[in-house]
Amino acid sequence: MAESTEVRNLVYLVTGGCGFLGEHVVRMLLQREPRLSELRVFDLHLGPWLEELKRGPVQVTAIQGDVTQAHEVAAAVAGAHVVIHAAGLVDVFGRASPETIHKVNVQGTKNVIEACVQTGTRFLVYTSSMEVVGPNIKGHPFYRGNEDTPYEAVHKHPYPCSKAQAERLVLEANGREVRGGLPLVTCALRPTGIYGEGHQIMRDFYHQGLRLGGRLFRAIPASVEHGRVYVGNVAWMHVLVARELERRAALVGGQVYFCYDKSPYKSYEDFNMEFLGPCGLRLLETRLLAPYWLLMLLATLNALLQWLLRPLLLYAPLLNPYTLAVANTTFTVSTDKAQRHFGYEPLFSWEDSRTRTIRWVQAMEGSAQ
Numbered sequence: 001m002a003e004s005t006e007v008r009n010l011v012y013l014v015t016g017g018c019g020f021l022g023e024h025v026v027r028m029l030l031q032r033e034p035r036l037s038e039l040r041v042f043d044l045h046l047g048p049w050l051e052e053l054k055r056g057p058v059q060v061t062a063i064q065g066d067v068t069q070a071h072e073v074a075a076a077v078a079g080a081h082v083v084i085h086a087a088g089l090v091d092v093f094g095r096a097s098p099e100t101i102h103k104v105n106v107q108g109t110k111n112v113i114e115a116c117v118q119t120g121t122r123f124l125v126y127t128s129s130m131e132v133v134g135p136n137i138k139g140h141p142f143y144r145g146n147e148d149t150p151y152e153a154v155h156k157h158p159y160p161c162s163k164a165q166a167e168r169l170v171l172e173a174n175g176r177e178v179r180g181g182l183p184l185v186t187c188a189l190r191p192t193g194i195y196g197e198g199h200q201i202m203r204d205f206y207h208q209g210l211r212l213g214g215r216l217f218r219a220i221p222a223s224v225e226h227g228r229v230y231v232g233n234v235a236w237m238h239v240l241v242a243r244e245l246e247r248r249a250a251l252v253g254g255q256v257y258f259c260y261d262k263s264p265y266k267s268y269e270d271f272n273m274e275f276l277g278p279c280g281l282r283l284l285e286t287r288l289l290a291p292y293w294l295l296m297l298l299a300t301l302n303a304l305l306q307w308l309l310r311p312l313l314l315y316a317p318l319l320n321p322y323t324l325a326v327a328n329t330t331f332t333v334s335t336d337k338a339q340r341h342f343g344y345e346p347l348f349s350w351e352d353s354r355t356r357t358i359r360w361v362q363a364m365e366g367s368a369q
């Protein structure tokens with residue numbers, strides 16, 4: 001809990017503050033940023049849970065707004081000391097058009113940067129993604145890499161393209177003069193696959209398992225490692241780096257940091273089973289039944305069906321050629337840059353992260369327990 005002895009004089013703005021990660025960032029700020037006086041939560045869709053937060057010592061201001069609307073962003077940013085820009089359109093399933101993804105993720109980020117410059121806000125943390133690096137569509141493994149590991153980043157899909165462009169804009173804006181004459185200080189955090197309470201895809205896998213009589217079928221070889229990080233630790237990294245941006249501006253400004261913790265390196269499905277297993281699901285081995293070529297065929301068929309059905313309905317299953325390539329390519333990070341630069345240590349151990357996530361799955365409606 002925040003210590004009451006500190007002077008509360010800082011105003012923070014969290015864009016996307018009602019999303020999966022955003023909600024954790026909001027709650028973490030309230031618990032762990034003792035200098036906070038006002039927390040502005042900006043989102044296209046406001047969550048009802050915000051109401052309960054308004055009873056604490058920090059003024060919580062809910063702002064229903066759209067990052068693609070420059071004037072709405074500028075109004076929300078004006079007077080804020082720090083902006084954590086987590087709003088984004090996370091879509092690798094073809095639900096939104098490439099134009100919409102670009103508008104929200106790239107134009108939205110431009111609007112946030114310009115708002116900081118115009119209104120005099122000096123500190124900006126951007127939630128980027130591992131996808132600005134990879135996995136690339138060539139299937140090159142990124143094995144326990146760090147921020148300096150060379151990798152052929154090839155962006156074709158609209159989502160990673162947009163995250164890479166937005167990240168570049170944020171980093172290039174570091175040092176720009178903001179209203180009042182002082183320099184803007186920016187950095188970007190790159191989470192790998194985030195998991196934890198509120199994770200929609202985990203929810204989808206769980207419900208799919210229940211529909212299949214408590215079974216899930218292995219599609220990805222167990223040897224493919226996929227980087228995962230607990231949402232509470234990603235939120236903590238945001239809070240910590242936001243706090244340190246002023247004190248360590250010369251070191252942290254313009255930098256990128258992978259988000260990491262002590263979560264084990266496993267395949268995407270084996271990792272999910274760490275939570276879904278204790279909730280009653282089993283992962284069945286089907287390598288002989290579903291070889292890679294068959295999965296690719298199904299993924300391509302899904303893409304074709306999506307295109308054919310688009311005039312009638314939205315068909316957007318989890319499996320498509322892009323998600324198959326991401327899930328089927330090793331991408332894991334091993335780094336201590338955030339620890340060296342701003343003293344980050346994971347707040348939640350792997351055991352805590354696992355327990356919290358299992359409890360959340362168990363509490364879901366229709367639980368197998």
Ligand SMILES: NC(=O)c1ccc[n+]([C@@H]2O[C@H](COP(=O)([O-])OP(=O)(O)OC[C@H]3O[C@@H](n4cnc5c(N)ncnc54)[C@H](O)[C@@H]3O)[C@@H](O)[C@H]2O)c1
Pocket residue numbers: 015016017018019020021022042043044045065066067068085086087088089090104108127128129130163190191192193194195
């Ligand atoms: N989930 C992951 O595994 C993951 C991994 C790496 C990076 N990220 C990044 O983290 C950020 C948060 O992702 P998330 O998983 O919490 O997704 P999410 O969809 O749960 O949250 C995104 C939030 O942004 C809001 N938003 C979308 N369009 C908006 C707009 N036009 N104006 C204002 N708000 C808008 C949504 O309403 C939502 O609340 C994103 O920038 C995403 O790219 C996520």
Ligand SMILES: CC(C)CCC[C@@H](C)[C@H]1CC[C@H]2[C@@H]3[C@H](O)C=C4C[C@@H](O)CC[C@]4(C)[C@H]3CC[C@]12C
Pocket residue numbers: 090092128129130131192193194201219220226268318319322323324326327
């Ligand atoms: C082959 C299928 C059975 C399995 C499909 C799983 C697939 C939906 C998963 C696998 C990997 C997941 C992505 C990965 O964890 C990292 C990110 C980065 C982040 O910025 C946005 C989400 C995303 C793309 C995950 C989406 C879901 C993926 C592709």
